[in-house]
Amino acid sequence: MKSFIPPLSIYFIWHPADDPVVKPYYEYCFSLLSRDVNKPFSRSMNLPFFYRTSTKQTIPSTINLKSKKTMIFVFVGTEMVADYSWSKYLQTIDRNENNVIIPVALDKTAFSLNELFGGINFIRSYEFDPRHIKEQLFISISHEIYRFTLNESSRKLGKENALKLFLSHAKDGNNGVTLAKSLKSFIDNSSMRNFFDATDISPGYKFDEEIIGHIQESTLIAIHTDSYSSRYWCQREILCAKENNRPMLAVDLLEQFEDRRFPFASNIPGIHINLGNESPSDTDLLRILSATLLETIRFFYSYKLLEEYKNAGWIESDAVIFSRPPEVSDIEKLLIKSGDYLEYAKTKLIYPEPPLYIEELSFLNKIGIQLSTPITIELGSLANKQIGISISDPSHEDFVDHGITNKHLVQLSQDIARHLLSRGVVLNYGGDLREDGFTDFLFNEALALQARTQQKDIHINNFIAWPIYTNDGSEMKIWKAKYRTIAKMAEVPPPTDVKDLIPKDDVFLPPTNSQNLYVWSRSLSEMRKIMINQCNVRICAGGRHSGYKGRMPGVLEEIMIAIEHNIPLYLIGGFGGVTASVCEVILGKDVPKELTETWQIENNPGYKDLLNFISQRDRTQTVNYDNIINILRRVKFNNGLNDQENEKLFTTQFIDEAIYLVFKGFKKMYSGLTQ
Numbered sequence: 001m002k003s004f005i006p007p008l009s010i011y012f013i014w015h016p017a018d019d020p021v022v023k024p025y026y027e028y029c030f031s032l033l034s035r036d037v038n039k040p041f042s043r044s045m046n047l048p049f050f051y052r053t054s055t056k057q058t059i060p061s062t063i064n065l066k067s068k069k070t071m072i073f074v075f076v077g078t079e080m081v082a083d084y085s086w087s088k089y090l091q092t093i094d095r096n097e098n099n100v101i102i103p104v105a106l107d108k109t110a111f112s113l114n115e116l117f118g119g120i121n122f123i124r125s126y127e128f129d130p131r132h133i134k135e136q137l138f139i140s141i142s143h144e145i146y147r148f149t150l151n152e153s154s155r156k157l158g159k160e161n162a163l164k165l166f167l168s169h170a171k172d173g174n175n176g177v178t179l180a181k182s183l184k185s186f187i188d189n190s191s192m193r194n195f196f197d198a199t200d201i202s203p204g205y206k207f208d209e210e211i212i213g214h215i216q217e218s219t220l221i222a223i224h225t226d227s228y229s230s231r232y233w234c235q236r237e238i239l240c241a242k243e244n245n246r247p248m249l250a251v252d253l254l255e256q257f258e259d260r261r262f263p264f265a266s267n268i269p270g271i272h273i274n275l276g277n278e279s280p281s282d283t284d285l286l287r288i289l290s291a292t293l294l295e296t297i298r299f300f301y302s303y304k305l306l307e308e309y310k311n312a313g314w315i316e317s318d319a320v321i322f323s324r325p326p327e328v329s330d331i332e333k334l335l336i337k338s339g340d341y342l343e344y345a346k347t348k349l350i351y352p353e354p355p356l357y358i359e360e361l362s363f364l365n366k367i368g369i370q371l372s373t374p375i376t377i378e379l380g381s382l383a384n385k386q387i388g389i390s391i392s393d394p395s396h397e398d399f400v401d402h403g404i405t406n407k408h409l410v411q412l413s414q415d416i417a418r419h420l421l422s423r424g425v426v427l428n429y430g431g432d433l434r435e436d437g438f439t440d441f442l443f444n445e446a447l448a449l450q451a452r453t454q455q456k457d458i459h460i461n462n463f464i465a466w467p468i469y470t471n472d473g474s475e476m477k478i479w480k481a482k483y484r485t486i487a488k489m490a491e492v493p494p495p496t497d498v499k500d501l502i503p504k505d506d507v508f509l510p511p512t513n514s515q516n517l518y519v520w521s522r523s524l525s526e527m528r529k530i531m532i533n534q535c536n537v538r539i540c541a542g543g544r545h546s547g548y549k550g551r552m553p554g555v556l557e558e559i560m561i562a563i564e565h566n567i568p569l570y571l572i573g574g575f576g577g578v579t580a581s582v583c584e585v586i587l588g589k590d591v592p593k594e595l596t597e598t599w600q601i602e603n604n605p606g607y608k609d610l611l612n613f614i615s616q617r618d619r620t621q622t623v624n625y626d627n628i629i630n631i632l633r634r635v636k637f638n639n640g641l642n643d644q645e646n647e648k649l650f651t652t653q654f655i656d657e658a659i660y661l662v663f664k665g666f667k668k669m670y671s672g673l674t675q
Contacts, residue, residue, distance in 0.1 A: 004312035006654055007304040008149050009048040009067040011403070015086060016054050017079035018106060025075075025125075026051055027405070028134045029141060032294055035411055043269075043325065045298040045305075046353065046411070048654055050403035059089040061401060068308075069149045070099045073141060076113055076122075077106030090116050100148045104137075135286040136191075142293045143195040150300040162197040163296060166215050168237040169223035175253045175275050176225040183221075186285045196289060215240045219247045219296045221288070222265055226255055229262040238265050245323065247299035249292045267327045269295050299323045302352040305656075309350075309374045314660060319348040326351050326371055328363060350374060353656065354418065374656065382666065383424030386461070388535035388567075389416065390430070390558045394542050394577030402576040404653070409542050409575050412655050416539060417442045419659060421459055430463040430531050430558075446486040460487040461534070465527035466494045467520075471508040492527040494519065497618065511549050514613040517606060521551040521614075522621070528558050537639070537669075538562045539570045539662060543578030545594040546603045551614060552623050553578045556595075563631060568639040568669065570662045571646075574653035583650035585632040597625045640668030 010033065014022040035044035048067065052060035063072065072093065080086045090113070093101060103110065105122040114122075123144075128136040147161055167183060169176035184198045199214045220241040228234050241248050242264055250270035271291045273284050306321040315321075320334060326349055336345040348370045355373045364371055391413045393399075393406050420427060429442065446459040460483075469491045472480070480489055494502060498519045502509060511520045532538060543555025550557055555578040562569050573583030581592040593599045601608045614621050637646055641661060649661045 003648075004314065004654075004657055004660075005308060006048055006067040006657075007069065007308050008145075008301060009050065009065075009070050010145065011063055011070065011072045012051040012075065013060070013072060013090075014051070014053050014075040015077065015080040015083060016056075018075060018077050019053065021077075021106060022053075022075045025134065025137055029138055030405070030407065032138060032290075033142070033145075033297070034407075043298075043352070043354070045301050046655060047297075047301060050653065052403050053400060055397050055400050059085050061403070063093060065094060065099055068098060071145055071148060072099070072101045073104055073123075073144075074101060074117075075104045075106055075125075076110035078109045081109045081112050087113065087116065100144075102141075102144050104141075132282065132286055135290055138290055139192070139195055139286070139293060142290075142297060146293065146297055146300075150297060150304070162193075162195055163293060164214070164218040165196055165198040165292065166218035166220045166237070166241075167198055167223065168220055168234055170225055170227045170231045170234055174225075175255065176223045176228065179223055179251065179253060179273070179275065179280055182280050183285060183288065186282070187289075192289065195293070211237070212240055215246060216244045219249065219292055219299075221292060222248060222250045222268075224250055224252050224254060224258070224270075226258055229258060229260055229265075235262055235264070238262060242329070247296045247323075249288075249295050251288055264329050266329075267325045306350055306352065306374065314374050315350050316348060318346060319350045320346045322349060322351045324351065325356055326361070326364060326369075331364070331367075331369070334369065344368065348372075353415075355422070374660070382420070382670070384426070385424075385536045385670070386426045386428050386534050387420055388428040388430075388532060388538040388558075388562075389413070390538060390540040390543065390555050391416075392542050392544060392555060392577070394544050394575075394580075395546065398545070398576040398580075402574070402580070402653070404575060408653075408655075412541060412572065412575060412658065413442075414445075415655055415659055416662070418445055419663070421445055424457075426459060426461060428461045428463065428531050428535050430465075430527060443483045443487060447483070456485060461490055461531075462487050463490045463492055463527050463531040465492050465520075465523045466505075467507075467509045467523070470506060490531075492523070492530055494523045495526045498522045514606065514609040517549065517610045518613050518617060520549045521610065524550040524554070525557065525621075528554075528561055532558060532561045532567055533565060535562075535567055537568045537570065537666070539572070540579045540582075541572040541575050541577070545578060545581070546600070548604075551610070551621060552600075552628075555579060556582065556628070560628060560631070563635055566638070568665070569635075569637050570639055570641075570665060571650060572652075572658045572662075573650040574658070582632060585629055586635060587647065587650060588633070591629055595625060595629065597623070600625075640665030 012022065012026045012029075030049050033045065033047045034049045035046055052063060054060050063070070074090065095101065095118075101117060101120070103113070103117045103120060103122045105111065105124045105126060107126050110122060123137070123140045125133065125137050143163065146163060151161070151163070167180045169180045171177065187193055187196045187198050199218065215237060220237065222228070222234070222238060238248070248265070248268045250265060250268055252270055252272040253275060269291065271288060273280060273288070300323070302323045303321060306315065309315045310317060310319070310321070322330065330349075334344050334346050334349070335342045347368055350372060353373045361371050391409060393409060399405055417427065427442070442460065469489075493505070501515055501519050509516055509519060511517050538558065540555055540559055543553060545553055548554050559569065559571070559579075559582055571579050571583050571586075573580040578594075581595050584590075584592055585595065601611075611623065614623070639646070641649065641664065645661055645664070649658060652658050652661075
């Protein structure tokens with residue numbers, strides 16, 4: 001079995017002085033090409049998307065090429081040009097046919113580094129209309145991604161290399177005709193002609209080989225007006241695109257009423273444009289073109305990704321791959337004629353993440369079609385298993401060192417929670433209840449699960465240490481009440497050995513001195529022991545090295561408690577933080593400075609005083625970092641994964657791969673799972 005190799009990774013590189021300019025571009029492109037963490041249920045491609053910059057006057061870490069193809073966009077401005085260390089850094093980036101470097105000029109000084117890019121044309125962002133700079137930059141970058149990695153005609157030049165669009169619209173729909181003409185004119189008479197080639201079939205053309213030929217190599221834009229779905233030729237164009245596995249986008253221009261939506265145009269993304277009696281604005285046209293390019297990339301990337309899953313053995317070799325979520329109309333693609341009867345040529349169908357809800361797939365399941373995503377395939381129930389999650393943000397510097405943001409960690413958390421909850425797991429989660437991306441998703445997904453199953457089972461045990469729960473305001477109490485049907489708020493009292501240091505149990509104790517910090521540390525340790533002892537498994541990622549209130553970093557303590565109690569551990573180290581440092585120790589690398597007492601004292605105000613207080617109060621609670629390192633060097637995970645698989649889990653930044661490895665371990669540990 002081959003190792004999994006992602007088909008594509010994207011990197012942005014910029015000088016730290018350009019952070020205010022480039023970081024918003026990165027975040028905008030990330031939200032589109034990866035997944036918007038505020039829309040966790042949406043269909044997305046989760047394109048691996050990283051960056052390289054630095055927080056100090058140094059150069060970034062190197063780019064380790066781990067994908068079949070890598071695209072690197074270097075944002076060049078005066079700061080980078082004037083910094084010779086960055087010129088040397090750019091020269092170290094590997095260049096080959098599978099590693100494409102595209103320079104982006106922030107200003108005219110960028111061309112001073114032209115020789116470093118081998119004559120490749122710059123994307124000239126400084127020439128873009130400031131009103132639409134994000135959209136235009138996204139289109140420019142996305143087109144390069146499409147052109148170099150997904151377009152079968154990538155070796156052609158000029159317009160032959162552009163993304164071909166087929167504009168499908170009812171010829172008697174005034175708004176549809178207006179939009180089609182406006183789109184074509186906008187493309188033909190602006191810089192968009194470098195990226196798109198639009199075909200608008202004039203009235204009177206028959207549905208012949210010429211039209212079929214256009215559709216077979218295009219992304220189809222279905223312009224929905226009131227009469228669109230009732231027009232035969234429009235239906236034929238949609239069917240032709242479906243039959244030839246082409247990407248599609250629906251543009252909604254309904255004015256009053258449509259008697260029915262054409263069923264073969266379901267499960268495709270849509271965008272609404274409100275024209276009224278006016279021509280579409282440049283903003284409207286750019287929205288359509290951005291969405292079209294995005295869907296085209298998603299469509300072809302999804303297929304390539306699933307092919308790589310098949311090569312790695314994640315998907316059975318006889319499974320049919322779909323680039324879109326399946327629907328009833330797709331049954332035809334699985335049928336063959338056998339005499340007077342129709343038979344299934346294939347019955348196993350794989351589609352991209354995220355999984356659809358069971359209700360949506362019930363009919364296809366009833367007629368014998370096996371549907372799954374790569375992660376859900378061949379996995380059964382984990383009912384009654386208690387799985388602990390220790391995932392929290394590391395420092396900003398740690399994020400930068402790993403070329404990720406907190407959104408990567410939220411995506412990881414969301415995907416793990418979704419897959420676990422859908423299998424009947426009870427999640428053990430420790431910490432406060434701030435309404436961040438992960439906590440909101442976790443509780444809302446559990447609510448949705450409860451509604452679907454019509455059961456009142458508790459899906460989350462949220463452990464909260466004293467004195468944190470004594471400080472709840474009215475908003476937090478309302479929030480707890482909202483989720484009481486799906487979550488048990490386990491408020492863990494302080495251990496008895498610190499009772500003499502607590503004035504009142506029901507009054508918040510601020511961590512303002514060594515004695516109070518000691519009470520906090522003991523309370524947090526007590527909560528973690530109780531929580532972890534209830535777990536069958538613990539999954540860890542991220543974790544801050546400093547700024548904590550315990551006797552050691554929280555995720556580190558949870559890892560050590562799990563090891564002490566022989567709880568199987570899954571350490572996802574590619575997302576930085578304490579988990580990454582622990583993985584480095586286990587792999588036999590030099591001890592990270594963050595896991596030394598010296599560094600901890602230097603970077604945590606009051607920590608030395610706390611350690612002194614601990615040694616005087618109770619030496620059994622003393623923190624010995626040398627002992628921690630020795631324990632980590634000898635750890636045995638017993639998590640169902642072999643050493644090679646655990647090492648992959650320690651380093652991967654590909655979310656699907658991390659989740660696949662975790663569930664592979666589950667399958668080996670719980671071999672009695674029902675399929």
